[in-house]
Amino acid sequence: MSEVKVNKLSPRSGTTVTIGDSGDTINVAGNTTITTTDNSDTLKLVSTDADASRGPVLVLHRDSGSPADNDVIGELQFAADSDAASETNFALLIGTALDVSHGSESGELDIQTRLAGTGRSRIKMNSTETIINDNSVNLDFRVESDGNANMFFVDGGNNGVGIGTSTLDAQVHILKTDSGALLDANADNLFLEDNTTGMTIGSSNTGEGHIRFSDSDDADVGAIGYFHSDNYMNFRADGAEVFRISDAGLHIGGTADANALDDYEEGTWTPTTNIGYANVYHAFYVKIGRLVFVHMYVQTNAGPGDSSQATSVSGLPFAAASGDIVSNNNIVQGLNQDVYSEIGGSSFSQRDRSDGTAITRSEYGSKYQKVSMTYYTDS
Numbered sequence: 001m002s003e004v005k006v007n008k009l010s011p012r013s014g015t016t017v018t019i020g021d022s023g024d025t026i027n028v029a030g031n032t033t034i035t036t037t038d039n040s041d042t043l044k045l046v047s048t049d050a051d052a053s054r055g056p057v058l059v060l061h062r063d064s065g066s067p068a069d070n071d072v073i074g075e076l077q078f079a080a081d082s083d084a085a086s087e088t089n090f091a092l093l094i095g096t097a098l099d100v101s102h103g104s105e106s107g108e109l110d111i112q113t114r115l116a117g118t119g120r121s122r123i124k125m126n127s128t129e130t131i132i133n134d135n136s137v138n139l140d141f142r143v144e145s146d147g148n149a150n151m152f153f154v155d156g157g158n159n160g161v162g163i164g165t166s167t168l169d170a171q172v173h174i175l176k177t178d179s180g181a182l183l184d185a186n187a188d189n190l191f192l193e194d195n196t197t198g199m200t201i202g203s204s205n206t207g208e209g210h211i212r213f214s215d216s217d218d219a220d221v222g223a224i225g226y227f228h229s230d231n232y233m234n235f236r237a238d239g240a241e242v243f244r245i246s247d248a249g250l251h252i253g254g255t256a257d258a259n260a261l262d263d264y265e266e267g268t269w270t271p272t273t274n275i276g277y278a279n280v281y282h283a284f285y286v287k288i289g290r291l292v293f294v295h296m297y298v299q300t301n302a303g304p305g306d307s308s309q310a311t312s313v314s315g316l317p318f319a320a321a322s323g324d325i326v327s328n329n330n331i332v333q334g335l336n337q338d339v340y341s342e343i344g345g346s347s348f349s350q351r352d353r354s355d356g357t358a359i360t361r362s363e364y365g366s367k368y369q370k371v372s373m374t375y376y377t378d379s
Contacts, residue, residue, distance in 0.1 A: 045057075045058060060073065060074030060075075060076075060095065061073075061074075062074060062097075067097065067100045068100060069097065069098060069099055069100055070096060070097070070098060071096065071097045071100070072094060072095070072096050073095045073096060073097050073107075074094075074095045075092055075093065075094050075095070076092065076093040077089045077091075077092050078090055078091040078092065088114065089114065089119065090113065090114050091111075091112065091113045091114070092110075092111075092112040092113075092119065093109065093110070093111060093112075094109070094110040094112065095107060095108070095109055095110075096108040096109075096110065098126060098127065099127075106126065106127035107126070107127075108124060108125065108126035108127075109124070109125050109126075110123075110124045110125075110134075111123040111124070115137060115139075120133075120135045120137055120139075121133070121134040121135050122139075132154075133156060137156070138156050138157040139156045140153065140154060140155055140156050140157075140166075141153070141154035141156065142154075142166070148164055149166075150162060150164060150165055150166040151163070151164065153165065153166045153168075155168055159171070160172065160173065161173075162174075162175065163175065164176060169183050169188075169191050169193075170183060170188045170189055170190060170191035171189045171190070172189065172190045172191070173191045173193065174190075174191070174192050174193065175193045175194070176193065176194035176197075177193070177194045177195050178193070179193050179194060179195055179197075181193060201226075203226075203228055204228065205228050205229075206228060206229045207228055207229075208225060208226065208227050208228065209225065209226045209228075210223050210224070210225040210226075211223065211224045211225075218239065220236075220239060221237075221238060221239065222236060222237050222238070223235075223236045224236075230246070231246060231247065232244050232245060232246035233245045233246070248260060248262060249261055249262030249263065250262070260289075261288065261289050262289065263287060263288070263289055263290075264287065264288055264289075265285075265286070265287040266284070266285070266286050266287075267284065267285055267317065268282075268283055268284050268285070269283050269284070269285055269294065269296075269315055269316065269317040270283065270315050271283050271296050271298060271313050271314070271315045272313070272314050272315045273298075273300065273311065273312065273313045273314075274309070274311065274312050274361060275300045275301055275311060275361050275364055275365060276300065276301040277298050277299065277300055277301065278299045278300065278301050278366075279298065279299040280296070280297075280298050281297040281298065281299070282295075282296070282297050283295070283296040283297075283298075285317045285318075287317070287318065287377075290321070290376050290377055290378070290379075291374065291375075291376060292316075292317070292318050292320075292374065292375055292376070292377050293372070293373075293374045294316060294317065294371075294372070294373055294374075294375075295370075295371065295372045296313075296369075296370070296371050297368075297369070297370045298368075298369050299366075299367070299368050299369070300364050300365060300366060300367050300369065301365065301366070302365045302366045309360060309361050310349050310358035310359065310360060310361070311349060311350055311358070311359050311360065311361050311363075311364050312347055312348070312349045313347060313348055313349075313350075313371075314346055314347035315346065315347075316343070316345075316346040316347065316348070318346070318377040318379055319345045319346045319377060319378070319379070320343040320344070320345065320346075320375045320376065320377060321375070321376040321377055321378045322378075330350060330369070330370070330371050338352065338353040338354060339351065339352065339353065339359060340353045341371065341373050343373075343375055348373075350364075
């Protein structure tokens with residue numbers, strides 16, 4: 001073995017100093033330091049090989065006679081002096097052989113930085129996972145996009161996640177535009193925020209979509225579900241369906257036709273009478289399913305002289321069902337009779353409840369009248 005000791009090795013300008021031949025091994029004693037006195041490259045590896053698939057290679061090889069799992073196999077340390085002139089590693093790359101079993105080897109790379117005087121793992125990558133902030137310290141994590149500095153943000157101190165924001169108003173806050181919306185501080189774990197906000201649950205055209213509510217006793221104590229095969233939405237409580245919505249309407253307590261509430265409507269109607277109205281102050285109706293409620297407040301014209309012709313009112317918004325019984329309340333100014341209404345189709349007449357005698361036009365002339373009644377329709 002030859003040995004050469006020199007204090008300085010300086011090539012002439014434009015020349016190259018070659019150390020060893022291809023395949024040679026050069027042993028460097030421990031604690032060897034390469035020092036530079038300026039800010040130029042301290043060490044450069046250059047390859048002149050024409051193979052474009054491979055460049056200069058720096059290998060840290062732990063050549064152990066007894067390799068074992070979890071051996072540290074190499075470190076790149078980034079060191080500087082502290083203000084106390086103490087050499088300090090401010091950042092490290094640490095490689096570890098997690099499993100040295102031949103054919104199933106696995107390793108780990110740990111990127112560390114120093115935080116408050118202690119080295120902390122920032123990103124750790126191994127065969128099963130990539131871990132950020134493995135030491136569980138108060139460190140935030142942020143991913144920028146082209147137009148948002150906080151496209152993804154993890155608040156390490158408050159244990160929250162933001163998408164589009166670093167100012168979290170809930171444990172998970174997804175922000176597109178600041179809406180100024182207020183939150184219930186005691187209830188909101190997820191906050192979707194925009195001027196117009198939406199959420200889509202996508203399923204196949206034969207599948208189902210669900211929002212479920214659970215507790216410690218039941219994984220499905222309540223739910224809202226949409227069933228695409230039959231195109232209906234149902235609401236469940238305590239594990240049972242309470243009501244269902246489809247193009248057939250609202251079904252409550254069951255899915256039979258008798259459970260269907262298939263219509264709701266409000267509006268006004270125009271009453272007409274064989275006496276004539278001096279004023280129609282209001283006339284409105286509410287229809288729920290087949291049940292119709294109507295009300296009118298009117299003032300009649302002066303009654304004609306004949307006393308035999310019964311009064312009649314027409315223009316009801318829906319024709320009454322055949323044989324319907326009417327729930328009725330009539331108030332007629334100055335008429336000392338208990339009056340009820342008798343409906344036929346879209347018209348009704350009014351009679352004395354005591355004997356069924358029809359109220360005549362002359363009796364109703366120049367009267368203020370309020371009528372409220374409820375009836376069934378076939379439509």
